[in-house]
Amino acid sequence: MPNPFLSMKAIDKTFGKVHALQKAEFHLQKGEVHALLGVNGAGKSTLMKILSGVYEQDMGEILFEGKKVRIRSPKVAKDQGIYCVYQEVDTAIVSELSVAENILLDSIVAGTSMFISKKKLNSEARDALKQLQAEDIPVEKPAFMLTLAEKQLVLIARALISSAKIIIFDEPTAPLSIHESTKLFSVIKRLKESGVGCIFISHRLPEVFEICDRITVMAEGKFVGTYSTSNTKQEEIIEAMLGTSYSKDFPVRTHTLGNTLLRVKKVSDGVKLRNISFDVSEGEIVGIVGLVGAGKTELAKTLFGYSPHTEGTIEVLGNTLKIKHPKDAIKAGMALIPEERRKEGLFVHEALQTNASFPNLQNFSRFLFMDKRKEKSFAKEIVERLQIKTSNTETPLVYLSGGNQQKVAIGKWTSLDSTLYLFDEPTKGVDIGAKTDIYRLVREFARKRKSCIYFSSEIHEVLGISDRILVMYDGQIVKELSREEATQERILLYASGGKEE
């Protein structure tokens, strides 16, 4: 092996108490497409943010073209020739400016001349697009009129024109169609031929194997290994990604199922979800697992009537529901604990008791007037039953920890006696103690013949808590596994778009 083009050695980074990276390693050759893989929280984005100058490492060194470099800011990274094409392209595009101006943005900003020649600008931009075989994008068009895929190309062209040596692609294909992805891959191949090193982050294994030369796997902030795609199997990569530490045990649950409560038939939303069918019985916990961007939140919100479905039907106890608004779903007995609880689930500046009573104000009022005593006693009841740590029920929720806030978001539905609970990433940003409490709560609901759908990207959680597991990939349910059949490896394989041979 020749001396690597880029070496990141023994990189350490801590945020507060969280040790995000421990002796992370990454080595890139010139003209190589190198994938960086790992489950959520493995540290890939932190490592890439260090490379692109967003953070600086606490320990470890970066060697670039044989020299030791300190990348103190994004500007330093750019000066070195390290560019990043983010998943959210819009954050890097100035939508009112033309394509040409966007491509040459860095040189315009850094330039010293007072006047900018439109002609020169346009011809330079055109040259850059030609290198990417994207001449069909008109350089004078304002950027907001472009498709996502075209915006990505503009960002790549911007990197090229500044003679980028390394381009980081952070999940570039997530928002693209298959056709657009194929086109992007041919652009990446061209970049590779011209000697640019490409770092490719993706959750989709098939495409990683298609275009990458090597794969580096990270788990829990550590370097696991670097593999060559030509002599490695998908299963080996999956095993490496999962690491060894996942062995949290959930007590085995014995349960008997009742009638079918929810039946979802061929639901599509015309955007992300395609042909979703499954059912849930009374007293059952169904886990829906998928990686970030698989469409779990979209499915939860569609079932709950927050976003519409264009095709298919949703039945509860055999009756087809007309769900146009969350209030219809609530009437049918559903409750949603949304992923972004501060943004979507709670009124964080309001008192605990105000939050607790809100979904069922009818129950806490006489005629029109609020019955504050009843409200308070219900709040006290859930504080006790859910073991919420708070000084009293009038405390605004901002003063509670994430876990205790989440318990309020769950407990507030219990006054309605909902029959179907949709939990969307309920343990996100919650400490270990509260996590255990939340698992216990979900189980308790199921024991009381309530049905639960548990949406999560944390495979071990879904594995531990569910009676049955549905795996989502790219807006579809690609596999159903019973509790006995399911293993972390199989779930991750299907969630990454792979198939068993």
Place this chain on the structure above:
Amino acid sequence: MQAEVRKNKLQETGVNFLFKFGAIALLICIIIYFSSISDAFFTYANFTDILRSISIVTLLALGVTFTLVVGGFDLSVGSTMSLSTVVTASLMVWYEMPLWLVLIVPILVGVLVGLVNSFLIVILGIPDLLATLSTMYIVAGFHRTYTEGYSIYNNMPLTSGGTAPGQFSEAFLWIGQGRLFGLPVPVWIMLILVIVAYIVLNHTRWGRILYMTGGNEEAATLSGVNTRKVKFIAYIISGIFASLAGVLFTARVGSGQIDAGTPLLMEAVAAVFVGYSVLGIGKPNALGTFFGAAVIGILLNGLTILNLPYYAFDIIKGTVLVSALAVTYIYAKKRFSRA
């Protein structure tokens, strides 16, 4: 290091104190100051005078309060009041309508303006400030076009020749000029509406839904609230309050003054924001709004006694508004940074 921490702490308690008691402290200072320099100030007659003078602004401000509660804003209340004023006067003077119609039609006009505002904001998605800024001008234009630019008074000459047939009835004028149990009628109307608004906002299910929609629209929707409908209702309420203010104004001065509401917009908005901070509530609220209107009313009354020219009053009103905003936003910043 420690000194700095202590300094920060002092600063924080300072902000908290200002936020909670600033408006009350200001009110007390104003009263003491004006009482010390004028014997006419601290008298029962002067206080009922002040209450009567703030009654119209308070009604406008209550409407603005409702739109702020749902996280919106209504700049068009002043123009709506002007329109309602000339409509009320014209119904009496031009068309000799019976009293009940004279009272109902302006309210319907207010509802209509509210509907237009909510259509622009909720259905079309225009930001509230810009939408109501536009309707403010459109409604103002309508009311001037309607009267062809003239104010309306008893037996006025008409552009079509002759004089207007009608007059303001005694019963109607009583609403604005009469007295009941030792207080002017407008003061009673104001007090009743303040109390009703307070009860609705703070003690009913509806109030809860209004506040929650303003607090976090997405969470309210996911809790089953039809937030679009709630916002529609808030703008309609605002329109109704503005038109009531117009009716009251007509009855008070006994003529249909043109542009009656325009100068009151700023006072109303200032009243609401002074009210935000009363006792540290930190939200738009009915009692706070009344209190805010009172602070401004007392201030203006005192300045009148001091013979400050009327054309300087906007400086004072603007300063009160900006101070209330400053206290509110500095406090909000502290509160959010902790969250």
